[in-house]
Each structure stands twice: as C-alpha cells, then as structure tokens.
Amino acid sequence: MTWRLLIFLTVAFLFTATLLPVLSMVFHTFFSHGNFDFSAYKVLFQDSSLTSFQNSLLLSLLVAAASTFAGTVLGIVLGKTKLPGSYVLVMLLTLPLLIPPYILALGWYEVLGREGFWGELLFGFWGTSWVLFCTYLPIPMLLSMLFLTQINPRFEEAARLMTGWPQVLRYITLPLLFPAVILSFLLVFILTFGEQSVANFLRFDVFSLESFTYFSAFYDFKTATVLAVPMVIVALLVLAAEQFGRHKHLWRFDTAYSIEKINLENTRIPLLIMILLLISLTVLLPLAHLFAEATDIHLWAEALTKAYQPILRSYLYATLGATALMVFGFFSGYLLTERMFAHRFYDAVLIFMFSLPATVTGIALILFWNTPYTNFIYGTPLIILFAYLGKYLALTAKITQNRLGQIPHSQVEAAQLAGANPFQVLRFILAPLSKKALLIAWVIGFIFSLRETTMTMLLYPPGYDTLPIYILTQMANGEPGMIAALSVIMILMSLLPLLVLGYFTKDPHD
Amino acid sequence: MVTEKKYLFLLLLGVLLLVSCSTEHASRNSVTVYVSEDQVFSEPILKDFERATGIHVNAVYDTEESKGTGVMNRLLAEKNNPQADVYWANEPIRAEVLKHKGILTPYESRNAQGIPALFKEKAHYWTGFSARIRLFIVNNKTKVKPTSILDYANPKFKGKGVIANPLFGTTTSHIAALFTLWGDPKAKHFMQALKANRIAVSTSNGESADLVAGGQYDFSLVDSDDAMSRLKQHAPVSFVYPDQQAGGIGAFVVPNTVMLIKGAPHPKAAKRLIDYLLSKQSEHKLAFADCAQIPLHRGVAIPKDLKPIGQIKVMQVDYGKVAQKLIAIQPWLKQWLSGS
Numbered sequence: 001m002t003w004r005l006l007i008f009l010t011v012a013f014l015f016t017a018t019l020l021p022v023l024s025m026v027f028h029t030f031f032s033h034g035n036f037d038f039s040a041y042k043v044l045f046q047d048s049s050l051t052s053f054q055n056s057l058l059l060s061l062l063v064a065a066a067s068t069f070a071g072t073v074l075g076i077v078l079g080k081t082k083l084p085g086s087y088v089l090v091m092l093l094t095l096p097l098l099i100p101p102y103i104l105a106l107g108w109y110e111v112l113g114r115e116g117f118w119g120e121l122l123f124g125f126w127g128t129s130w131v132l133f134c135t136y137l138p139i140p141m142l143l144s145m146l147f148l149t150q151i152n153p154r155f156e157e158a159a160r161l162m163t164g165w166p167q168v169l170r171y172i173t174l175p176l177l178f179p180a181v182i183l184s185f186l187l188v189f190i191l192t193f194g195e196q197s198v199a200n201f202l203r204f205d206v207f208s209l210e211s212f213t214y215f216s217a218f219y220d221f222k223t224a225t226v227l228a229v230p231m232v233i234v235a236l237l238v239l240a241a242e243q244f245g246r247h248k249h250l251w252r253f254d255t256a257y258s259i260e261k262i263n264l265e266n267t268r269i270p271l272l273i274m275i276l277l278l279i280s281l282t283v284l285l286p287l288a289h290l291f292a293e294a295t296d297i298h299l300w301a302e303a304l305t306k307a308y309q310p311i312l313r314s315y316l317y318a319t320l321g322a323t324a325l326m327v328f329g330f331f332s333g334y335l336l337t338e339r340m341f342a343h344r345f346y347d348a349v350l351i352f353m354f355s356l357p358a359t360v361t362g363i364a365l366i367l368f369w370n371t372p373y374t375n376f377i378y379g380t381p382l383i384i385l386f387a388y389l390g391k392y393l394a395l396t397a398k399i400t401q402n403r404l405g406q407i408p409h410s411q412v413e414a415a416q417l418a419g420a421n422p423f424q425v426l427r428f429i430l431a432p433l434s435k436k437a438l439l440i441a442w443v444i445g446f447i448f449s450l451r452e453t454t455m456t457m458l459l460y461p462p463g464y465d466t467l468p469i470y471i472l473t474q475m476a477n478g479e480p481g482m483i484a485a486l487s488v489i490m491i492l493m494s495l496l497p498l499l500v501l502g503y504f505t506k507d508p509h510d
Numbered sequence: 511m512v513t514e515k516k517y518l519f520l521l522l523l524g525v526l527l528l529v530s531c532s533t534e535h536a537s538r539n540s541v542t543v544y545v546s547e548d549q550v551f552s553e554p555i556l557k558d559f560e561r562a563t564g565i566h567v568n569a570v571y572d573t574e575e576s577k578g579t580g581v582m583n584r585l586l587a588e589k590n591n592p593q594a595d596v597y598w599a600n601e602p603i604r605a606e607v608l609k610h611k612g613i614l615t616p617y618e619s620r621n622a623q624g625i626p627a628l629f630k631e632k633a634h635y636w637t638g639f640s641a642r643i644r645l646f647i648v649n650n651k652t653k654v655k656p657t658s659i660l661d662y663a664n665p666k667f668k669g670k671g672v673i674a675n676p677l678f679g680t681t682t683s684h685i686a687a688l689f690t691l692w693g694d695p696k697a698k699h700f701m702q703a704l705k706a707n708r709i710a711v712s713t714s715n716g717e718s719a720d721l722v723a724g725g726q727y728d729f730s731l732v733d734s735d736d737a738m739s740r741l742k743q744h745a746p747v748s749f750v751y752p753d754q755q756a757g758g759i760g761a762f763v764v765p766n767t768v769m770l771i772k773g774a775p776h777p778k779a780a781k782r783l784i785d786y787l788l789s790k791q792s793e794h795k796l797a798f799a800d801c802a803q804i805p806l807h808r809g810v811a812i813p814k815d816l817k818p819i820g821q822i823k824v825m826q827v828d829y830g831k832v833a834q835k836l837i838a839i840q841p842w843l844k845q846w847l848s849g850s
Contacts, residue, residue: 115724462594
C-alpha cells in the first residue's frame, strides 16, 4: 500500500463519516418539494437574525481583543521571566479551558446571583463577555509561551548589548510575537462566535442561539441549517485572512530555542500578586464557590454512586476520541504538509467542520447514519467518535502538520530508498520524530472530547450518557449541592490530562 | 513490538467496548425511553419500573439547556429507523407534533381508563397523567392579587408582572390555548395589550418564579411545580389558580404524556412501561415528589398544599387544536417578541 493510497483512504473515510452528512443537510436547504428554492435563506435578513449577528460580532470582537491582550501579557510574564511557581500558575490559569464553559457560568451565577447590580450585569452582554474571556484567556497565554520558543535568543542578546529588557521586549520580542497575537485573536474569535451554552445560560441573544431556537422551538432543521451558514462564512473568512494575510504560516513552528529568562528583582512580588489576583478573579472565585457548595462528604458519596457510570463512560469516549483524533490528525497533517490532493480544499473543510454549530453536525449525523444497515454505528458510541472527529480534527491536524513540517524530507526519502514501506516509514521515522506533537494532539483531543456536550446530547446511545450530560440533566430541578459536587468531579477529571502532559513533557519548552 | 501490540490490543478492546454498548441494549429484555420530564423526578419512577418488572430501561433525558431540543429532535430525525420505544413528555403539545409527523402509533392502556377524556388523545396516540397547573405565583407583599390571565393587560397591574418567553415550553402552549379558545383577533389584542402594560418577559418559568420570589415583580404565570418548589424553599410567595370565577375560562392544565413510538424495537416492554407510568401508583409518587404533580386518576392521595384536579376549574381545550395553533402562531410570536 502506498502513502497516497493510505492518505486517500483516510480522507475518504473522513469525508463519508462526517462531511457527507453535513453537505447533504446543507444541500437540502436549497430545495423545497423537489424544486430549487432559495426562500429558506430569507430568514437571514430578518431583524432578529441581524440583531443577534451584530451581538455575536461585538461579543466575539471584545472577547478576542481582551483575551488576546491579557493573554499575551500573561504569556510573556509567565514564559519569559523567572517568576516563582510559574508552572502552577499556568496550570491554574488553564483550568477554565478544560471544563465545559457552562460550569464556569454556573460558578459565577453561584457567586453573583441573579439579582442586584452584579447579578444584572452578569446576565447579559457583560457577563457573557466576562465568562468567555475567562474561558479563552489560556489560548493566547499558551500560544504566546509557545511562540516565545520560536524567537532566536541572538536577536535579544544583540539588543541587550545596547539597552535594557523593557526596550528589548518592546522592539524585539513583542514584534516577533505578532503571529501569536494574530493567531490567538482569530482562534478566540471563531470559538466565541460559535459558543452558545454561556450566552444561553446568561440570557444574551447571540447568533448561534438563532439556529438553536429553530431546532428547539420550531423543529425546523432546514432553517436551523440555513442559520448556521453565516457562522461558517465568518470562520472561512477568518481562515482566508490567515491564508492571504501577512502571516501565511501562523501554524508553522521551527525548532524550539531555549528562552532567556528575565530576572524580575523588585517587580517579582508585585507581579506575582497581580497574577494571583487575576487567577482569583477568573478561576478561583467561581470554582471555589462550587467547591464550597460541595463540602458535605455524603453529597460526594451520593454523587459518585449515582454518576460513576457516566464518569467511566466519559473517560472511555474521551480516550477513544482522543486516540482517533490523534491518528486521523496525523494523516491529515501529513496530507497538508506534503500538499497532497486538494490540500487547500481539505484545509478549508477542516475549518468548516470546526466552525459549524454542534447541533447542526449532530442532526446531520443522525439523519445520515441512522439506518437499519448502519445501526452498528448509530446505535453505538461510534457515532460520538464520528462527531468528535468531524468537529475537532482541525486542531489535531494543525498540531501534527506543524511538527511534520519540521522533519527533513531527506530522512523519509532515505528510508524509502532503503526499501521501507509506508508503515515502516511511519513506525521508524515519522512517529518517533513527532512523538511529542502526537502526545499534545492526544491531550487536546481528550480535553475537547471530554468537555463536549451539544453533539453528545443528541447522539449518545440510550442509557450511555457522559458526565457533562448527566450534570446538565440534573440541573433541571436537581439539588444544588449535588450539581456542585458533580461539577467539581468534572473539574478534577479534566485536570488529569494536564498532569499526563506535564509528566511526559518535563521540558518546559514543550 | 510487544508494546505496540499491547496498544493495538487496548485500542481494539476500547472499540469493542463501544460497540458492545449497543448490542447489549438491543438484545436484552429492555425498553428504550426518551424523557422530557426532569431526570430528578422521572429517573426514580423508571428505576422502580425496573425493579418491579425486571425490564432494563435505557433512557435518554432532556436537559434544561436544550429546552427539549435533544429528545424531540432525536425523535424527528430518527423517524425512519426508530431507536426509542416510548416517549415520556412533560406536556401534550410535543405529543401532538409527533402524532402529526407520523412518529407515534396508538396504544390504549388499561390503566388509562380512570383518566378524564380531556387528557387523552381520542385515537389513543398519547395519554396524559400527573399534571401541572398553570397558575399565578404572587409575592406576599402584593396587596391586590391577580385572579385572571386578563390581569396581565389590566392597567392596575402595569409593569408589575412577568411572563416566560412565549416561544418556549409550557408558556407557548398556554398562549396557543388562548388563541384556540378566544380566536386570533382577541388573543393578538391581548398579547399587544400585555406588551403595552409593560409586562416583562423572562427566559423561563423558573426564572419568572425567582423574579417574583425575589420581589422584582409582583406576579407571574408559572407551572405549579415552579411555585411549589419556591414554597418549599420558604420564599415569600403564595399562588392563585387563575380564572376560577363563574364564567372564567379556567386554569390551563399541562399533563405529562406518554406515547408509543411507531416501529418501536421493543413493543411489548414499551406497553408495560406505558401501563406502569399511567398507574395510580406512579401518579402517587409524582404527587409526593418535589414536582408535586396533580394526579388525574380519582382517589389518589395528594399533599395538603395541592388541590385535587376535581376541585379546579380546568380550561376546556382540545390539545390537538392547541398544537396546530401553536405551530401556526410561532412566527407571529417571534415577531411579537422581537418587537418587545
């Protein structure tokens, strides 16, 4: 079997499993009673659609701008200075990204309530912006830390001969971090634009809820799909900006350099206090409230007794989801690196699937896969794996693409000349050299699979729910202490992959 | 090489585990039920059924977040290859939608005999049990209490009331019932008058109940379980059954409904589950649960705060017509809402 055939089979499988159902659903929006009909698209120009679109744009711009600014500053402080306990601080700041966003919103609701000045501020634009800011702050922080490893220390050393660190940071480091800033902004923008659980919980009218409303109030699959189209267009425009803008290869990294760390001296304590204050505000305050609600040991025992099966299933689905995402991400990354087939189209497809509202993906998968002949897929959690693959493959493919791009072609060619078949090249060259990237892809796949709720809610086989779903179903009139205990269990579960990553990648540059 | 084989073995084991999840539920003595009633109330009843019959229940519960999207959209999307045997809805309108979409099949349960005809579909596509009542939750500081739904448009109550989003849940059913009862012109006039009377719109009945309990608004139309739960939390509220006066239209009743899915994979077990849910025993349990739902069978004991169904003046509507009306007025309601 040749590489081309292997990659072709991978792409064919992915297209059939995930893209074809969605395309079939979008295709049907252009027809009514067998005739070509564009009238379903009129809904896009209704006042409510336009208003919520405007709300979403404003929300996404604010969250993307604020989190990119704060996250970049944090990334520099934590990645570039000798701040004590920076690893723990990074772990704490990353926590909101690991848990379903509605849990953070729930935490803030527990803190501020629904009434009074703060309660009213929470429920609406500002509250939604704040919760999403806290959720996505880790993205620019982690990306800045990663991009710091891409800066050749010689530039900074040369500048240091002339001036002090403040000027070096301003004129050398920051401009070289610009790709991280752009990439963070784009990623947070797309994620905020597609997020609906926080806006739904905090009663703010966003565009992603429009599509959701047509599913939930009208059971109108066609209009709901039509309302998803602008979200995809926005995401594709963002992708186009990346492709044709100044920084064509935002996802590409070279070999990591070791970072020259700044001695903070007198500013060490004030900076530490400021970061601890930020952590208290963005992470500890909402989550500690949940912990405080769940102090009763009997509640914990009851929560574990009731939810041990959903907990085990969550881990099983997330483990298999992460493994599938890592494997298919590897082959997709290879396709993109080697520019095989229609790689630009394939790249766009990955972003298309990533930006599509989860409800649309879920319904499309039901309509396509629920047949008597494919019950072994639809009637089992395999359908959830398909959903994870469709939604999150863009992330693992990009991570692998970056690493594979750094492996010299000569190594693969030499192995092939020596008679190695594709599997041997994979086994002895590509896999060992991209081991860490694969591990990171696995952990990211695990995190996103573990916290996924919308598609899982639509697709899980009867009686086989996951913990995030179980928490959501308990939220309807369930005991608040029990919900808090379950949420804390979810948080602790989400920490595990970070610990795994920390254990296997002891080198801070990874 | 040994390590790789181990990984491959583990991966295969995982996939086998996944696949086994389905074959297990399809082959065993089991029944699959989709449930819109809150899991905290419905799960204990289903567990009791398992204990009583030995039939394993595979359930899919709806979530507060999805507002019914999960289960209803599943049922609609699965029409050509049903996975569910039974649907337990927390109101009759969804049942009617499903009936019209050809997703249900009739089943007349022997336990449905004691249930009033108003709460049963004539051709036995669905049967009601354990109902909620739409009533006013009123803050205790309020001196003049509303007694009729028309009080929403009464200038005496200007800016003092709140109502849940009429696009969702039982509020949308209630509004559709008014359209059915009064006709479109009168109902639309009422809705416009309600808006002119500066009645606030909340996102759910639960939120409405909280707003009244917190004193931001004097009253709201909510479901009886929302009112009961606030009473149990010792909130300073009381409740009023609306339109009970002579000539009044009566209170809108929202029964749970249970129905058999057409082409259900386990029809025998499904019928046993339906029989169980419609029994007096299940109604008794739901009456004494926190949801405090009112039994529709006569002679079932109820908590002292509740009125038996026989003592409540009930709005006389055909739920089938209400469902049709609901679909017809949705665009108008959306327009009404966006203009508010």
